[in-house]
Amino acid sequence: MNPRHSQKIAFSVLTICGIIVVAPIFAILLLLLIKGLPAISLGFLFGTGGAAESIFPAIIGTICLVLVSILTAIPLGIAGAIYLNEFASDNKFTRIIRLSIVNLAGVPSVVYGLFGMGLFVIFLRFGTSILSGGLTLAFLILPVVITASEEALRTVPVSFREAAFALGATKIQTIRRIVLPNALPGILTGSILGISRAAGETAPILFTVAAFFLPRLPHSIFDQVMALPYHLYIISTQVPNTPEKYKYGTALVLVVLVFSLNIAAIIIRMQFRKTKKW
């Protein structure tokens, strides 16, 4: 067969595959928009009245959880990445650490929930609270943050570090002044991806924080709280006769939240690539 023909056929097949891959996203969005848009109103978004009709507490709850998780995961993750990339030598211990991170990423999220319940809720006596939920989510997103941060650190060329050492800089000075600032965009991207994951997880927060109906907003991190994913699960399965538009409306809000975070991460990455200085 003539190469030009086979190229045309290959292109067509690949294009079709591309469409198939992308189609579900659009289908989901379309479905949510059609069925959920009717529910979107100021009362829905910002009211604190009825259980299914207003999701403001759930939105606040999700934000609180995300905040706790990123305040924990990001510093830990960056520090871990710096240790692994800048200090650790290639020995058994380091290899065990790396293996653990990979495995951590593969742990099913419901297992995280159980772990969080066991450690934070029961053992440390935090109870079902924002703190427990946030910390559990932190461990969930830790692998993402560490991996992204390590990759960002690795993209900083060794020659910069060498130049700094040759000028008499210590390792810490080099990391602080040269490596970290230039790795920041990559670290940021990884962190945002972590956040979007934390926002969307249901299982970990099942046992550690979530409440279905709390009329008032949380006062402290030891409070229970509503969360969007859990809220959606409950009104879809446990509460009878919930109007369909509320279910889809909640889903729409959640999806928009997660998508916006992901798109923000992509834009930052693209900006970084454009202004990449080396």
Place this chain on the structure above:
Amino acid sequence: MVSDSLKNINPEQNISEITINQLDFYYGDCHALKNISIDIYKNKITALIGPSGCGKSTLLRTINRMNDLIPNVKISGDVLFKGRSIFDPDIDVVELRKKIGMVFQKPNPFPTTVYNNIAFGPRIHNMFSSKSEIDDTVEQCLKAAGLWLEVKDKLKKSALELSGGQQQRICIARLLAVKPEVLLMDEPCSSLDPIASLKIEELMMNLKKDYTIIIVTHNMQQAARVSDNTGFFLSGELIEYDITEHLFTTPSKKETQDYITGRFG
């Protein structure tokens, strides 16, 4: 190995700044440097020549202890700087690297402004207290590197926007800012065009009066043009070390002659 002509040199004119005694260097099992003994004289340019992989860069990196950063390295023998061993446990590696600076093969200015590049060293060592002192140092170092006129209006521009030759001179100026005494140059011109190379050579000749310079180079004509003394290395051994003029007109070892005439490989 060290020629008679060098040994008979008037001692007042030639003070040994760095003395290397029977240095052996192993990367794991690889015996990279074999029993090297050489004196580097103050305010002279010493060139180290030899085919690829013969240990010249390794020797250079040992002098400022950049090899500390590589795992699995074994060193025996000694390197004395101003009479003191650089491997002494009392020695502060940071201070050593301030005094013995290095310029690399590929120019590696930091991805920040020209000003910040030069100011980096003084800042991390807290050498100055006021901004105007740093400004003065930046200007002096850029002048010493022959770059001031070209970049004085571009101090706030990214150093990476300059040409390769200018970037390398930024690296040299950056190095001068920490007030070193010895400059180690690891093939500083190999990624530069001929004119940029010649400018760096001119710079070296000017810097020689205030600094001791060691240059590793593949370019024999450059070594011949620029250096006072030349050492020829082969497979980790120092074959011959002599005044440059002698080594290139009347080398005493056959291996040296074969290499510099380029006739035999």
Place this chain on the structure above:
Amino acid sequence: MEEIRKTFAQEINELKQSVMDIGMMSVELIQGALKALVERDTALADEIIKADEKIDEKSLEIEENCLKLLALQQPMAIDLRLISGVWKINTDIERLADHTTKIARKAAILAPLKQIKPYEDLPKMAAKTVEMLKSSLDAFMNLDAIKANEIIAMDDEIDEYNHKIFAELVSIMNKDASSINYVSHLMSVVASFERIGDHVTNICERIVFIKTGILPKSDWRLYY
């Protein structure tokens, strides 16, 4: 070990060969000039004078080649010493060839004049210079510094001949004033052969330099 710069090595060999060629041409000129003198052959004398032009051409060629090699090949060590040595040897050969022209001119002048006495020592002196020149060319091709030093020592014999012939010519002049014209020209010929010997000595000193890198000491012959 394989030879890397084969083209360059070839060019060096060609350079050496060209020195050999111009050297042998000069040997023939010396022998020819002597013959023209002894056999009073003006036609031969003319030929010798003309032949010097070819030597001058060849000498220029060699000089240009040296320049080219220096510029284009960046020679070092032995190659550098060889090329710079050849440059000087070339000059010395060209000068000694000029002396043969002088001898030939004198031969033409002396040919019609009445010979005062048969030539005895002069041909021996000439033969010695030819021997020195030929040996030095061999020493050059082999870069044999030891042989070159031996040839330098031979210059003493040339000087002895020079003194001897000079003394003899002076005594002839003292006895017979009419011979002054003849003798003066002859003295010039003797001086030329002596200078040829000096040039060969220079060539040998250059050979020593090429081989060892040691430059010749200051010319004591100036004070002789």
